[in-house]
Every structure is written in C-alpha cells, then in structure tokens.
Amino acid sequence: MSASRYNRQIILPEVGEIGQQKLFKAKVLIIGAGGLASAILPYLAAAGVGEIGIVDDDVIELSNLHRQVIYKNDAVGNSKVLEAKRMTTELNPTVKINAISERLSGENALDLFKHYDIIVDATDNLSTKYLINDACCVVNKPLVYGSIYRFEGQVSVFNYKNGPTYRCLYSDENSQSLNCNDAGVIGISVGIIGMLQANEVIKMILGIGEVLSGKILVYNLLNNEQQKYDFEKKENLVIDKSTFEAKYKVIKNQAEEITVEAVLNQIDFEEILFLDVRNLGELPEINLKNRVQIPLLNLEDEMEKLNKNQTIYVFCQSGIRSKMAVELLSKNQFKNVKSIIGGALALNQLLKEGSKVLKKGSKVLRI
Incomplete structure (x- = not known):
C-alpha cells in the first residue's frame, strides 16, 4: 500500500493509517456496470478499496456514453466489465478488480455475494433490485441502493446490521417503474447519485459518520433540494435460503x-x-x-x-x-x-x- 498515493485522505483524523488498512482489506461487489457504476467504481478504486467485483453481461453502446463516462468511443461493442476493469487498473493498479461477465440471477447471486463485504446496487431494473435485496438478506450483507428517475435520485442502505431492507420500503414488487431507456436520464444525475452511494460504502468500511440505514435520501437535480425520510423494519418479512430458492426457482445443481x-x-x-x-x-x-x-x-x-x-x-x-x-x-x-x-x-x-x-x-x- 502506497502511503503517498493516499496521503490526502490518510491525514484526515477519521481515516488515518488504520482506516486506510480497512479500505485495503475491504471487498465490494457492484451489480451493474452502467451510469451509477461509472461514478461508484473509480472513486472506490481511487480511495484504495482492496478488491472490487463488477457484475454485468452487457456490452457498451453508443447511447451509453453520455452518462457512462468511464467508457470511450472506441470501446463501443466491447464488454462493459472488461473495459471497466481496464480503466480501473489504469487508475489504480494496486486494486484487485474482478470482472464478472454474467447476468445476475437466483442461480449465481448467493455464491457471488458470499465473497464480498458490501453489495452495491447500480442497476436500473426493478426485478433485479428485489433479487439483490433478497440475496443480501440470505447471506447477511449490507446493500447500498441507488436509483434514478429522470431528474430525481434516491440513495439508501439496506440490511445494515439487520436493519430495514428494500422490501420494507417498497413492498409492492408488482409496481411499475420506467428505466433510463424508457424514462430518459441526464448524465449528471447518475454521477451525483453514484458518488453518494460510494460515500455510503466508504463510511461503512471506515465506521464513520451516519449510515443511511432506515433512511432514504431523495435528491432533486432541478432545484438542488434534498430530503431524508425515515422508514421502519418490517419484522414479518423473513427471507431465508429456502424461500429465496423457491422464489427464484433455483434448480439444485446436478452437474458433476x-x-x-x-x-x-x-x-x-x-x-x-x-x-x-x-x-x-x-x-x-x-x-x-x-x-x-x-x-x-x-x-x-x-x-x-x-x-x-x-x-x-x-x-x-x-x-x-x-x-x-x-x-x-x-x-x-x-x-x-x-x-x-x-x-x-x-x-x-x-x-x-x-x-x-x-x-x-x-x-x-x-x-
């Protein structure tokens, strides 16, 4: 670990050498390699988070580039996670990057999540958000949530120290929500919300500040107003491994x-x-x-x-x-x-x- 690389944050009393070591030992998994991840990934890597996984099976499209700023024009058509790994390694070669070119599913979520300390939701798909939440509940991992709707973004932390989950806040799984492709999005919005998510990750690793557990922060880009709302844990929402496997139709693997x-x-x-x-x-x-x-x-x-x-x-x-x-x-x-x-x-x-x-x-x- 290079002290000179991280000098400006090590001199913060809340970080110091001990805090930098905590960052170096941390393992963070980011689900999705799109706009939110384009802000989350470089800031976590630059801060010295020791191991970062990125899960996405998508390739880069020209329409991604106005908000997914870690990708270059000549990378169109390439794997997002492989390009994200290349960019991050150039930024900070001391960080281990695991590029996982797979679609998250009930089949692979639990095995993937077990290896990491914190899971970050950087997706724009509603059903995937419930899957991520439920897998985090089964393996008992905190989940840093972020979402965008046009000029408004939300950030929260779920399942932190057995705190409220995504389902405690949004219990109706059948509600309709447009993604960026349908609703539209300005690139700055994913940058702001992604950095707020990265901030929650770093606070949890260092054990500083107030984590957004049981609270949701709502940020409006058009008037720069933000509000925080409290929500409670619903004790009757229990998601265990058998419930998870039944819900996501996980087939018991018979492969030799x-x-x-x-x-x-x-x-x-x-x-x-x-x-x-x-x-x-x-x-x-x-x-x-x-x-x-x-x-x-x-x-x-x-x-x-x-x-x-x-x-x-x-x-x-x-x-x-x-x-x-x-x-x-x-x-x-x-x-x-x-x-x-x-x-x-x-x-x-x-x-x-x-x-x-x-x-x-x-x-x-x-x-």
Whole structure:
C-alpha cells in the first residue's frame, strides 16, 4: 500500500493509517456496470478499496456514453466489465478488480455475494433490485441502493446490521417503474447519485459518520433540494435460503465437478477436451492445447461441434456458467462432462504457482 498515493485522505483524523488498512482489506461487489457504476467504481478504486467485483453481461453502446463516462468511443461493442476493469487498473493498479461477465440471477447471486463485504446496487431494473435485496438478506450483507428517475435520485442502505431492507420500503414488487431507456436520464444525475452511494460504502468500511440505514435520501437535480425520510423494519418479512430458492426457482445443481488439481494431472491427455464457455475476450487467458471456446449463450446451437463420447472438462470464469453448460450437455446425451471448480480464475492461479510448467513423470509440459 502506497502511503503517498493516499496521503490526502490518510491525514484526515477519521481515516488515518488504520482506516486506510480497512479500505485495503475491504471487498465490494457492484451489480451493474452502467451510469451509477461509472461514478461508484473509480472513486472506490481511487480511495484504495482492496478488491472490487463488477457484475454485468452487457456490452457498451453508443447511447451509453453520455452518462457512462468511464467508457470511450472506441470501446463501443466491447464488454462493459472488461473495459471497466481496464480503466480501473489504469487508475489504480494496486486494486484487485474482478470482472464478472454474467447476468445476475437466483442461480449465481448467493455464491457471488458470499465473497464480498458490501453489495452495491447500480442497476436500473426493478426485478433485479428485489433479487439483490433478497440475496443480501440470505447471506447477511449490507446493500447500498441507488436509483434514478429522470431528474430525481434516491440513495439508501439496506440490511445494515439487520436493519430495514428494500422490501420494507417498497413492498409492492408488482409496481411499475420506467428505466433510463424508457424514462430518459441526464448524465449528471447518475454521477451525483453514484458518488453518494460510494460515500455510503466508504463510511461503512471506515465506521464513520451516519449510515443511511432506515433512511432514504431523495435528491432533486432541478432545484438542488434534498430530503431524508425515515422508514421502519418490517419484522414479518423473513427471507431465508429456502424461500429465496423457491422464489427464484433455483434448480439444485446436478452437474458433476472436478477440482483444478485433478484437472492438471490430466492436462496433457489428448483424449480430453477443455471447453471454455466464457465470452470472447474474457481474462485471464487459459492456453491449453485441447481447448475449445464456445460461449454459453451459443452452446446449444453449436454443441454438434463436440464429440458426445469424449471426456469434456468445462470451465468459465469462476465455475457458475460451466455448471449450467454441463447440465445442458448432459441433457443432450454427452457421456462424460464435468465442471472445473473455480473456473479460469482457479486454473490461472494454479498455473501461476507452478510457474506455468507442469511435470508429469519425466515429461515436461509448457502451458
């Protein structure tokens, strides 16, 4: 940790060296890589939050650029999370950025959230907001909420120290709400609300100030007025794992799995195929001689390229999409298919530890 990089905030009595260490040890997950995240992400990274995950399966469109200011014109068509990671790494290379190019769902939310200390909602989709809230309740993580409607924005913190949740404030899940595509939005609004969200994250990490738990801040850009409203926790709203799985129709995963250690013992077997179901351009690169890449979204249409009788080890970024791929292939009479636990991240780590040279007997294989 570079003291000179963070000097101006370390000299604050409320931060200091201890506070900076708290920031460095913190893990924050941002759901959505759009306008709100374009303000949240760079400020958290610049402050020195040690590990930040970004979840989004979308690509950059020209219409995004007026408010999603971390992206450049020549990045149109590229993965949002990969571009966000590149930008953030250039801003502060000491921060670990996990680019998760997946759509948040009931299948992957709980596993993703468990790894992080604070979850940040940077989405503009109402059903996703309820999903995020419910997953936070199950794994007991605080949720920093932000939303925009035209020239008005809202910020709150849910499930903080067992405090009120999103459902305590908005109990009607069937209410209608327009997103930015339908209602319109000015870029400045997402910048202001996103920075207020980042502020709540930093306050929680440092343990300073008054967290917006049980309160919602409403900001009007046209007259610069803001109000805070109190709301109570509804004790009858209990969301546990079984309730969550039933609501979001989580299918108990029957996919067979294999550890990366076991895979590496078989990595030079010519009869084994390594199927990469990540999207094109996802990092880290995993260079294996028997690797084939078919993104999960294309797998159903392209599975005829694969041999149903061959042993296939499937991997994605972290091991979530690969399980879905294994289930799909198994339903289509593929005989021996397994998901690699931990995915490309685990494979890459193990390959690094072995200096990318694996020894099997007297034979040396270079990856």
